Amino acid sequence: MVRIKDGERVEEVNREEALRRLLSDDVVAVRVNGKLVDLKEVASVEDGATVEPVRVDSPEGLEIYRHSTSHVMAHAVKDLFPEAKVAIGPATEDGFYYDFDVPRPFSPEDLENIEKRMEQIIAADTPFVRKVMKRDEAIRLFREKGEDYKVELLEEIEDDTVSLYQEGDFIDLCRGPHLPSTGRIRAFKLLNVAGAYWRGDERNKMLQRIYGTAFRTEEELQEYLKFLEEVKRRDHRRLGRELDLFSINEEIGPGLVLWHPNGAIVRKCIEDFWRQEHLRAGYKILYTPHIAKLDLWQKSGHWDFYRDNMYSPMEVEGAQYEIKPMNCPFHIAIYKSSLHSYREMPIRYAELGTVYRYERSGVLHGLLRVRGFTQDDAHIFCREDQIETEVLHVLDFTLFILNTFGFREFEVYLSTRPEKYVGSEENWQRATEALKKALREKGLQYEIDPGEGVFYGPKIDIKVKDSLGRPWQCSTIQVDFNIPERFDVTYRGQDGRDHRPIMIHRALMGSLERFFGILIEHFAGAFPLWLAPQQIALLTVADRHIPFAESLAKKLEEEDFRVERGFENEKVGYKVRVATVRKIPYSVIIGDRELDSQKLGVRRRDGTQGGPYSIEELIERLKRERETRSLEPLV
Numbered sequence: 001m002v003r004i005k006d007g008e009r010v011e012e013v014n015r016e017e018a019l020r021r022l023l024s025d026d027v028v029a030v031r032v033n034g035k036l037v038d039l040k041e042v043a044s045v046e047d048g049a050t051v052e053p054v055r056v057d058s059p060e061g062l063e064i065y066r067h068s069t070s071h072v073m074a075h076a077v078k079d080l081f082p083e084a085k086v087a088i089g090p091a092t093e094d095g096f097y098y099d100f101d102v103p104r105p106f107s108p109e110d111l112e113n114i115e116k117r118m119e120q121i122i123a124a125d126t127p128f129v130r131k132v133m134k135r136d137e138a139i140r141l142f143r144e145k146g147e148d149y150k151v152e153l154l155e156e157i158e159d160d161t162v163s164l165y166q167e168g169d170f171i172d173l174c175r176g177p178h179l180p181s182t183g184r185i186r187a188f189k190l191l192n193v194a195g196a197y198w199r200g201d202e203r204n205k206m207l208q209r210i211y212g213t214a215f216r217t218e219e220e221l222q223e224y225l226k227f228l229e230e231v232k233r234r235d236h237r238r239l240g241r242e243l244d245l246f247s248i249n250e251e252i253g254p255g256l257v258l259w260h261p262n263g264a265i266v267r268k269c270i271e272d273f274w275r276q277e278h279l280r281a282g283y284k285i286l287y288t289p290h291i292a293k294l295d296l297w298q299k300s301g302h303w304d305f306y307r308d309n310m311y312s313p314m315e316v317e318g319a320q321y322e323i324k325p326m327n328c329p330f331h332i333a334i335y336k337s338s339l340h341s342y343r344e345m346p347i348r349y350a351e352l353g354t355v356y357r358y359e360r361s362g363v364l365h366g367l368l369r370v371r372g373f374t375q376d377d378a379h380i381f382c383r384e385d386q387i388e389t390e391v392l393h394v395l396d397f398t399l400f401i402l403n404t405f406g407f408r409e410f411e412v413y414l415s416t417r418p419e420k421y422v423g424s425e426e427n428w429q430r431a432t433e434a435l436k437k438a439l440r441e442k443g444l445q446y447e448i449d450p451g452e453g454v455f456y457g458p459k460i461d462i463k464v465k466d467s468l469g470r471p472w473q474c475s476t477i478q479v480d481f482n483i484p485e486r487f488d489v490t491y492r493g494q495d496g497r498d499h500r501p502i503m504i505h506r507a508l509m510g511s512l513e514r515f516f517g518i519l520i521e522h523f524a525g526a527f528p529l530w531l532a533p534q535q536i537a538l539l540t541v542a543d544r545h546i547p548f549a550e551s552l553a554k555k556l557e558e559e560d561f562r563v564e565r566g567f568e569n570e571k572v573g574y575k576v577r578v579a580t581v582r583k584i585p586y587s588v589i590i591g592d593r594e595l596d597s598q599k600l601g602v603r604r605r606d607g608t609q610g611g612p613y614s615i616e617e618l619i620e621r622l623k624r625e626r627e628t629r630s631l632e633p634l635v
Helices: 015-022 039-044 059-080 108-123 135-144 148-156 218-234 236-242 261-280 294-300 328-335 384-404 425-442 512-523 543-558 572-581 592-597 615-627
Strands: 002-006 009-013 027-032 035-038 050-055 096-101 129-134 161-167 170-173 187-197 206-215 246-248 257-259 291-293 314-316 319-323 347-356 372-382 410-415 447-449 459-465 471-480 502-511 536-540 563-566 586-590 599-604 609-614
Touching: 002 015, 009 015, 015 039, 015 050, 027 039, 027 059, 035 039, 050 059, 059 096, 059 108, 059 161, 059 170, 059 206, 108 187, 129 135, 135 148, 135 161, 135 170, 148 170, 187 218, 206 218, 218 236, 218 512, 236 246, 236 512, 257 261, 261 347, 261 384, 261 502, 261 512, 291 294, 294 319, 294 328, 328 347, 328 372, 328 502, 372 384, 372 512, 384 425, 384 459, 384 471, 384 502, 410 425, 425 459, 425 471, 471 512, 502 512, 536 543, 536 572, 543 563, 543 586, 543 592, 543 615, 563 572, 572 586, 586 592, 592 599, 599 615, 609 615
Parallel strands: 002 050, 410 447, 536 563, 536 586
Antiparallel strands: 002 009, 027 035, 027 050, 096 206, 129 161, 161 170, 187 206, 246 257, 291 319, 314 319, 347 372, 372 502, 410 459, 459 471, 471 502, 586 599, 599 609
């Protein structure tokens, strides 16, 4: 007899009944006494064992389903390209990939042929068979097959035995478990090919990585493919080119952003809002240099803990200087330039500080992963009894800023002490408890992210969810007992003695570059009026309408609106299409009727109409929409 545990229900049945219940289409594996194994292992479980079904619609089940599909893909590649060497092929959050060493890159036609071969392998309904082998024997097997990458992986395994999975004539090193057979795969699609260094190290050989996805049903697959099309439509790199927002020039250097006039206007609007709200919230605005003596980064601990992400020092007049990866040591220097009393606390410093970090070229991605970026950085010096109040203040401020840009849903994480850290465990515990208490008081649901704190303290990370429901890391709040100790930062207490302040590091948007990239994709380039590079387009029907249109343009510009003049000798339909492609919020067509009535109809960029309005009414409505930072059109 065995126990079947299905959710909260536990039932004792004989082995045959257990097999009957578990060998169904939606069960892909089982847990036997808590251990995840292949479904066929149920036949040999011992009496008294507890067996739990793993269904394909569970996270574990979907991972097994997709990992099995990646094996089928590798099988198909080996059939079509016998010279290919197989590397690794895990399941991912949205699908799977597999890396291959091949003489030439895969083409779109290759992917089509690989898919066809996969369909044949799936139709054959070949079982996945687990084999346990001595490690040395497995090394010999893969060496004979010329699979150098498998040999390298095996040589690093310390166990005497390893598991392999075979389906048909394809065999692969794998822990498993897998689907019972290839025929259980219902719906899959190969998506694209990219280059990937072996083990993510650019010193290693570049491999070809084929990405794919798999779902339980064709309907789910098609839904996901539609989602990918929408992601592609919103890709900030494509929209950055089409809307002339930014570029990255290889002659200047990868990961270094050039802000074009349109993008720079959006950035200015973000910065103006940021400064205005920080001044209102009691912050003092700072500006600091881009380089400093290397000693500063050694003292702060960044040289020891972040050296791999810092650039090589430069020599200036016999001294070593480093381009800054962080702003915090500068803010400490400003704090220490004068004496401070407990009465002044908290002291809040904020800076839009540009920093530089070495990111490997393989991970650079448009605006989302760059080498030079501007942090919306701030550091708060406070007494220990003020920590919770200040963290609550920062949480409120963060949500206000993010809400203003249209973000309403969040994922919140509390990151705890990493393996390498500075300071005492007691201080780490106090800092962590202060963050927990603030989150509880705000009523924010959060998850613990163990070991992901920074070297000097625990942190709260907030991910925003965009209009497609995708999470993006933006805000962070970090409590630091350690760096004030390293720099001997003090304030004069009520008792007349020197005391050590607590330092809170925080960024609300993260970096302007990354946040801008997220905004582009969130709005699909159709920014709300207050952010739009061009806010209203005036489109004339004929040359005789230009003087009136020009007078209107000047009135709008006197109210600080950004006006696009569509006065060229083109058809109105063409001008409307241009304004729509450029995602200008409003267009006004000016012809004889507008001249005669002095009333203006407004075409919104979604094609709907507003008005007619008098010039004064139009300007007032536009001002209200801009000043309230409305995300919806008010005109």
